[in-house]
Amino acid sequence: MQEKNTKIQRISPSHPELNKIKEAAEIIKGGGTVAFPTETVYGLGANALDETAIEKIFLAKGRPQDNPLIVHISSIAQLDDLVENIPEKAYLLMERFWPGPLTLIFNRTNKIPDRITGGLSTVAIRMPNNNIALELIKHSGLPIAAPSANTSGKPSPTNSSHVIHDLSGKIDMIIDGGSTGVGLESTVLDISGDIPTILRPGGVTVEDLLTVLPEVEYDRAIEVIDKNIIPKSPGQKYKHYSPNAKMIIVKGSLEEIIQKTTQLAKEYESKGMDVGIMATKQTYYKYKNENTLIVGDRDFLETIAANLFNVLREFDETNVDIIIAEGVEEKGIGKAIMNRMKKAAGGVIY
Numbered sequence: 001m002q003e004k005n006t007k008i009q010r011i012s013p014s015h016p017e018l019n020k021i022k023e024a025a026e027i028i029k030g031g032g033t034v035a036f037p038t039e040t041v042y043g044l045g046a047n048a049l050d051e052t053a054i055e056k057i058f059l060a061k062g063r064p065q066d067n068p069l070i071v072h073i074s075s076i077a078q079l080d081d082l083v084e085n086i087p088e089k090a091y092l093l094m095e096r097f098w099p100g101p102l103t104l105i106f107n108r109t110n111k112i113p114d115r116i117t118g119g120l121s122t123v124a125i126r127m128p129n130n131n132i133a134l135e136l137i138k139h140s141g142l143p144i145a146a147p148s149a150n151t152s153g154k155p156s157p158t159n160s161s162h163v164i165h166d167l168s169g170k171i172d173m174i175i176d177g178g179s180t181g182v183g184l185e186s187t188v189l190d191i192s193g194d195i196p197t198i199l200r201p202g203g204v205t206v207e208d209l210l211t212v213l214p215e216v217e218y219d220r221a222i223e224v225i226d227k228n229i230i231p232k233s234p235g236q237k238y239k240h241y242s243p244n245a246k247m248i249i250v251k252g253s254l255e256e257i258i259q260k261t262t263q264l265a266k267e268y269e270s271k272g273m274d275v276g277i278m279a280t281k282q283t284y285y286k287y288k289n290e291n292t293l294i295v296g297d298r299d300f301l302e303t304i305a306a307n308l309f310n311v312l313r314e315f316d317e318t319n320v321d322i323i324i325a326e327g328v329e330e331k332g333i334g335k336a337i338m339n340r341m342k343k344a345a346g347g348v349i350y
């Protein structure tokens with residue numbers, strides 16, 4: 001691929017400068033690619049109605065062709081062109097969670113290029129809760145297709161330096177709008193059928209959804225790592241979030257975690273390996289390893305969500321051969337944290 005001259009544009013997250021937003025919007029309108037912050041992770045955006053523009057996203061990321069994209073909107077009125085019908089429960093969900101980290105799967109109209117949906121009859125749509133993202137969509141006057149702005153397979157970017165690392169020279173513009181808040185991608189909820197089904201756990205938890213919906217299911221493919229189960233969300237079947245080093249997860253009570261992590265670290269070191277430990281505020285002082293990083297505070301799982309991808313990328317800057325990562329309780333946002341950690345570890349759990 002030919003190197004592009006990628007413009008890095010700093011924009012204020014609280015008061016986005018209009019002239020800078022307009023410049024980025026012109027790129028989108030002209031069929032170009034712009035990476036921008038959302039409240040979850042950075043996205044790599046292009047005009048969702050332009051096949052050629054969308055193709056540039058796949059190329060820059062090295063993304064598998066059948067993995068569909070999320071379409072980002074800034075007003076509910078934009079849905080009319082994009083979806084076939086809006087079910088009653090969608091209104092409840094949009095009212096409560098938009099703008100915010102919830103992606104809804106609708107039956108699509110034929111205005112949406114096949115390139116977006118990978119040929120599916122449905123389309124994923126969300127309204128991000130970030131001023132820069134909302135202004136960019138509004139001023140481009142278009143729905144913006146945007147996957148996470150990382151090289152396919154790598155952890156999603158939570159600040160502009162992650163995006164610069166992965167995509168500089170491959171896209172037209174990278175907006176630097178500070179660190180994202182949530183740190184994990186949106187929850188993907190399929191509402192195209194009878195029972196709302198979570199295809200990817202994320203920023204909005206099942207507990208949150210149940211305040212609005214009478215029932216919610218998880219797609220089986222989230223729980224099981226089994227090649228015979230075909231996930232409804234094509235993205236779930238690919239290798240994801242992978243640091244360079246091999247990673248394993250340790251689960252159990254706090255005591256068990258500390259004891260097992262210490263024991264495994266010793267075992268790997270005696271084999272001559274450089275060991276990294278992904279610890280928490282509550283446990284790090286128990287470990288003697290040089291490469292021990294604190295991912296966050298167990299009493300506030302949001303801190304772990306916000307920092308997980310950053311820590312996975314920090315391990316790439318060290319020379320560790322293996323990362324021993326402490327698991328967390330799978331409640332609230334812990335469900336999404338463990339989903340990403342299991343994918344990063346390829347399912348290796350103690």
Ligand code: TXA
Pocket residue numbers: 038040041042043044067068069070101103105117120122123124128146147148149184185186187188199200232233234235236
């Ligand atoms: O928070 C987020 O959702 C971020 C920011 C940038 O908005 N975006 C993001 O996009 O994570 P991406 O492309 O990395 O993940 C999109 C996920 C994939 O797992 C994909 O398979 C699924 O959504 N998806 C997209 N369209 C779908 C559809 N029609 N049916 C089922 N799953 C779909």
Ligand code: MG
Pocket residue numbers: 147148156
């Ligand atoms: Mg992604």
